[in-house]
Amino acid sequence: MTLSLAISPCPNDTFVFHALVHGQVPGAPPVAVTYADVDVTNTAVQDGHFDLIKVSYAVLPWLPDDYALLPCGGALGRGCGPLVLVRGDQPNRDDLAGAHVAIPGELTTAYLLFRLWAGERSPARISVLPFHEIMPAVASGQVDAGLVIHEARFTYPEHGLRALVDLGEWWEAETGAPIPLGAILARRDRVDIDQAAEWIRASVRAAWADPAASRDYVLAHAQELSPGVVEQHIALYVNEFTEDLGEEGRAAVEALLARAAALPAPTR
Known part of the structure; x- marks a missing residue:
């Protein structure tokens, strides 16, 4: 089995998934990764092509039933808003x-x-x-x-x-809540949800344990960013919520989606 993964080329995603993508997570299958802008993955999730995919939390109300939200690997925090x-x-x-x-x-x-x-x-x-x-x-x-x-x-x-x-x-x-930005989803019919969460947590912990190991990979995919900006980016977007949403993270997601429900469908 090869796991199909779609993430952005942004430093937080490549930092978090470096170990998983490079076969450094014990017990995890090989990974075939696709790098795409978030607007692309937000649309691609409707087709169900990827086993694991990074999307915006704002997409959750329109998710196909095939996908489940994972409690790790995403982007949620404070001081990191648009x-x-x-x-x-x-x-x-x-x-x-x-x-x-x-x-x-x-x-x-x-x-x-x-x-x-x-x-x-x-x-x-x-x-x-x-x-x-x-x-x-x-x-x-x-x-x-x-x-x-x-x-x-x-x-x-x-x-x-x-x-x-x-x-x-x-x-x-x-x-008073942190900001839910990006979420990781898993296909229920192709991935064991609990197992996938553990693979991603292991990848996060490996990145924190040895930040230098992913440096070349992260910089190769960063879009014309200086190493200093890349470090700032990772420090801001990869945090305790990346390892586990926890009660505070889940409450923030619920608050966002509750407010979203009061709006009409997005339109230009």
């Missing part, structure tokens, strides 16, 4: 009513948080762009604002941008 960026020379504004905003995907947790924050002040136009194209689009004036995730927290000033709002800070102030 940002809404505008050009540094734009005048201050309280909202984005009437604006053109680029987002990384309609089913991303980032966009769900954005919709919860915006409320009735919704932008006039939404465009979905690949993650790496959003900051350049804002900087060039192609769009008025951009919703960004992950390493953009550390690099946006280099593009002449500033943060209009930190949706992580907003969420934590509203709820």
